[in-house]
Amino acid sequence: MMTVYGVPGWGSAISEVMLTLAEIPYKFVDVTGFDAEGPQRDLLKIRNPLCQVPTLVLENGDIMTETAAIALMILDRRPDLAPAVHHPERQQFQRLLIWLVANVYPTFTYADYPERWTADAPLQLKTSCLEYRKSLYLWLNDRLIAEPYAFGEQLTLLDCYLAVMRSWGPGHDWFQEHTPNISAIADAVCQIPQLRTVLKNNEII
Ligand SMILES: N[C@@H](CCC(=O)N[C@@H](CS)C(=O)NCC(=O)O)C(=O)O
CATH class of the missing domain: 3.40.30.10 (Glutaredoxin)
Incomplete structure (x- = not known):
């Protein structure tokens, strides 16, 4: 195991x-x-x-x-757990999976430990990372449908990212107000009975 x-x-x-x-x-x-x-x-x-x-x-x-x-x-x-090889959505799945870790995740790397990267302006770094992250999520939101998942009826691993990341900064309320598609996808994932225990253990629901 x-x-x-x-x-x-x-x-x-x-x-x-x-x-x-x-x-x-x-x-x-x-x-x-x-x-x-x-x-x-x-x-x-x-x-x-x-x-x-x-x-x-x-x-x-x-x-x-x-x-x-x-x-x-x-x-x-x-x-x-991804769009099939010849499905037109497959490339967008691949793109967004890498896009999340290449762009959104580093904003946490820098904002969570700003003092590692700057002695002079840790608060400024934290704030600018958060603002940048918000702009990324706004872009992402407009590329997603929530019917009920990011790629429609098919649940994919990208939906797992969204459910977890929605529980991080800028926070549940911000997502609900500004990125309704991300919020709705995360809500749909949180309804899946098979995921209930793992989501609870991670304080996501
Ligand atoms: N690119 C990595 C990022 C992992 C990551 O940054 N994890 C955070 C916790 S959410 C962490 O371990 N931070 C500690 C650190 O960067 O020192 C991934 O996608 O797994």
């Missing part, structure tokens, strides 16, 4: 929700506090020098990191 090193509600929640949807069993190791020196950080660092969650140890002992890579790995086992 694979192991997910994570913190409830953090980026590991994306991998947990995707694995649960794909019915791939895993063991969860809580490394809360890993972002400060201590035993949890040591536990993570020997597996992932970037010291980020999610970090997975696969069934064969290999390390797997990066939520988008984890999504691709899951799709090898469960291709039905």
Whole structure:
């Protein structure tokens, strides 16, 4: 069985929700506090020098990191969780999956620990990252339908990202007011009975 090193509600929640949807069993190791020196950080660092969650140890002992890579790995086992190879939506699925981790995720990397990147203006960095993130979500919202998921009736791994990310900054109320499609997709994912426990464990519902 694979192991997910994570913190409830953090980026590991994306991998947990995707694995649960794909019915791939895993063991969860809580490394809360890993972002400060201590035993949890040591536990993570020997597996992932970037010291980020999610970090997975696969069934064969290999390390797997990066939520988008984890999504691709899951799709090898469960291709039905993305638009099919010759489906016109497939490229947009691929584009948006990478777009989220390439553009939105770094705003957390810089805003969550601004003092790492600037000694002079940590608050300014935090604020500008948040504003940039909002602009990204506004762009994304206009490219999504919510009928009820991002690609219509077919539930995909992209929907898992949206359900988890909607629980992060700028916060539930902002999404509801400014990005109704993202909000509605996240709500639809939160209604899926199979995901109830994992979403609860990660304080998403
Ligand atoms: N690109 C990575 C980003 C993972 C990431 O930044 N996770 C955050 C938690 S939500 C983290 O571990 N932050 C600690 C740090 O960057 O030092 C992914 O998609 O998995």
